[in-house]
Amino acid sequence: MQIGPIKLSNPVIAAPMAGVTDRAFRIIAREQGCALAVTEMVSDLALLYANPRTYRMLDFRDEKYPLSVQIFGSNPETMAKAAAIVVERGAHIVDINMGCPTPKIVKNGEGSALMKNPELAGKIVEAVVKAVPGTPVTVKFRKGWDEESVNAVEFARTVVAAGASAIAIHGRTRSQFYSGKADWQIIGQVKAAVTVPVIGNGDVWTPQDAARLLETTGCDGVMVGRGALGNPWIFRQILHYLAYGEELPPPTTQERIATAIRHLELMVESKGEQVAVFEMRKHAAWYTKGIRGAARIREVINQSRTQQEIVDVLKSLL
Incomplete structure (x- = not known):
């Protein structure tokens, strides 16, 4: 898949998630094989x-090329200036x-609210594209605002006409948030309507889900969000399944704990111990889900105040 002048090594992308896809998460996701990891907005x-x-x-230290930074806003002029800053x-x-x-x-009026104003959305894309010549601009949006205003196809045409080099669509409306099922049919309709690469997003929990999404929609790439929480191995599992049609074995408990500890180390490096220890609580819960004794361990981690305390607690699961 190619986004403007940038050729991706494979079609698997880590979705942007607020409070999750920081430098530590992105480094680990890229190590597990995804071609692109998008920043928090x-x-x-x-x-x-x-x-x-x-x-x-x-903070992009030690991150692999290419790097995608997600910005949000509702004013074409300030969005253009912001785009120039992140490119710089x-x-x-x-x-x-x-x-x-x-x-x-x-x-x-930001985020999915822009789906109610396609004209403004187009102006934002146009302004951003003009502000960062030579840098591809992509757009992530949803099926529509609600089931009574599903406009993803028209919206896609608008942002592509304004200069978007690729688009990612989540198969849920804004009113659904993350409930119910993602509508993959609308992803296929968007793919058929535009000429730029289309990345499908929503309900990719397994390698088989990724393969079905690509096959049923014809989209160019697959974006994994919540399925990667505490599970960065999903990226290598998807790539292996797409290449060979077989499942890789799940990570061992040792690998899960070692990766959780490394995740914490990277967070401390970026944010300092105090912030990292607090933010690691949710990641530790995801990494240890299903491991025997994990519920008790999570209670201890939620009371931990230092990096070493969390490391010691995690190691006690081995």
Whole structure:
């Protein structure tokens, strides 16, 4: 799959997830084989105001090429300026969030609220493309606002006409959030409607899901979100299944614990111990899900205050 001038090594991509896809997550996901890992979404205004926390999110040390940075906002002018900032700081692809369903984003007319205003969405894409010549611009959006306003096909045509080099579509409406089933049929309809690469997203939990999504929709790539939480091995499993039609064995408990510890180390390196220890709580819960004794361990981790305490607790599961 090719996004503008950038050729990806395979069709598997790690979806952007707020509070999840930081530098540590992206490094581990890329090591497991995905061709691209998209950053957490960053606010256009926070970038323009040089918000320290937002700028810390643009820590790309030791990350593999290419790097996609997702930005969000609703003003073409400020989005264009924000895109120029992230490219200056190392982004190879600028991704625009037009799919986030959370109320605090939507109430500002951002994220999936833009699906109710395709004309504005097109102007944002056009402004961003103009601001970062030579850098491909991609857009992530949803099936529609709700079942009464499914407009993904028309929306896709609008953003592609405005200059998007590729698009990713989540097969749920904004009103669904993450409930119910993703509609893969709409992904196929979008693929048939545009000429740029289309990346399908939604309900990819297994290698077989990824293969079915690619086969049934004809889309060019598959984007894995919640299926990768505490499970970065899903990327190598998908790639192996697509290549050979067979399942890889699941990671051992030792591999799961070792990866969780490394994830924490990378987070400490980027964010400092205090923040990393707090944020590791959710990751530890995902990494240890299903391991005998994990429920008790999670309670201890949620009370931990240092990196070493978490490492010791995780190792006690071995």
